Amino acid sequence: MATSNGASPSPVGDAKKRYTPGVLKYAQMGYWNPDYVPAPTDILAMFRITPQEGVDAIEAAAAVAGESSTATWTVVWTDRLTACDVYRAKAYQVDAVPGTGPGTTTEQQYFAYIAYDLDLFEPGSIANLTASIIGNVFGFKAIKALRLEDMHIPVAYLKTFQGPATGIIVERERLDKFGRPLLGATTKPKLGLSGRNYGRVVYEALKGGLDFVKDDENINSQPFMHWRDRYLYCMEAVNRASAATGEVKGHYLNVTAGTMEEMYERAEFAHSLGSVIIMIDLVIGYTAIQSMAKWARNHDMILHLHRAGNSTYSRQKNHGMNFRVICKWMRMAGVDHLHAGTVVGKLEGDPNMIRGFYDTLRETETKENLERGLFFDQPWASLNKVMPVASGGIHAGQMHQLLHHLGEDVVLQFGGGTIGHPEGIQAGATANRVALEAMILARNEGRDYLAEGPEILDAAARWCSPLKAALELWKDVSFNYESTDTPDFVATPTAS
């Protein structure tokens, strides 16, 4: 259903007129085609457009299609040397966004659906895909604000990507950990500890019951702790904890550095020390991420991605891109772990939106689901599944809620919630592990664990004093702020 705020021009059919030098509207140039039926091999994108005052919605959508594919601002005769009808992206549907425009507090926005021919993109290159889809177009003057909401990637294109180096299934097999979320923590304070002191935190947390400890995004190689020192002490801690528990343990060694050469050097060192996992930051860029994913596949290494920087473009609703698109690109690029929200913690996250991110990372196929912000069906073509990571302001007392919202295939990272425990880091880790195992046991027994969660935790705390102390200390901590990235569609109750 096309909606517009004025008469929109249709494509100029006559070739002589179409290619007369001068300026035509993008819709007239063929970038708007309401009758277009996307081919199964097309790449689809859905943008949220806020047009400038007086700019017709359909012309704005056509402009986005044009500027993200073949167009320039004026007619060029060289189009006629190509199969330009194929290469032109086509805006094929424009809908008014619910809850925007006259009578609301938000200016009028539109959802524009655009189809791109597969041959517009280089196989296996996120950099090439994004250079079109989020390249020039976001600075385009006729548009006040633009946000890439979702994409459909056809199987044909997915199959040109490696996908996650390891994936959830193989990660669990390597770690020998099944049937429960994994537990992690980020070393705190994130900056300032010496290598020796840093490794102490890692050892205590792993021995106490966590599966992983993690470098933070900005721990690279600083004056207080150079990277080799950190790696050596962390691996002593990991191996010592493994011997103490009989479990496989890991520490995400952050290999983020200024150049690819330095990243490879750090990754190789981590590999030589027997680490099962390394880590990179989103800010290293799409190409660097794909390179590290290939390296990780070749070195039996799990690849953790910290989404450092994403909120600069994903949080505001009218501009940038939705995080679900990052989830798709990162699954294609080949990471194994991705931070994707906690629902109940300290960082941004509407439950429905986060469910959409988690589904995108973990399912073999996702169906269109507007409440969860999924605008397209998306089969994943056997690309491995990415393990979502929930990190930031979560603690043992929320275990039932975390399990309910996030499910089983997730890494729950309790940083402060482990290291801040009054009886020490080991006790903090034990509290989290006991809370988790007690909740899984209860869930599997068929109990209504969400409603009975506090009772289940209290029962475990009667014999586990570290859990008792944790529940007591953090019982009133919650982060109830309104989300900025909320669904545009809500479920309407159906009469039964």
Next chain:
Amino acid sequence: MRITQGTFSFLADLTNEQIARQVQYVLAQKWAIGIEYTDDPHPRNTYWEMFGLPLFDVHDAASIVIEIERCRATFPNHYIRVSALDATRGTESVKLSFIVNRPAKEPGFRLVRTEVEGRGIRYSVESYAVNANSEGSRY
């Protein structure tokens, strides 16, 4: 020490009633139960001995608990684990795995450090029980 492999090792050892409820959950998901035992619980010993084939066609929890009891009677001082095997496309792996029997005394593991170039160390983990005795008489 207490080896904490498996989904429920931080809890008290499960009773047979608790095990039956977990087995019931596994059967409700249409996963198969496998029973395995070992006296070499090294963290990277993937292949514990199978106590028969996975019980693909047993659909009641009570019979499976009887089978677990039979394994316990045969190997009272071994580690025994129950694993859930999911054949769903996209998974085709273990979905739950928990220890249902362990030796009374667990001597644990020694971390062996082999110092190599510079400050580098090659680590390996050795079981005291495995080093001390041959297979079958370790615990």
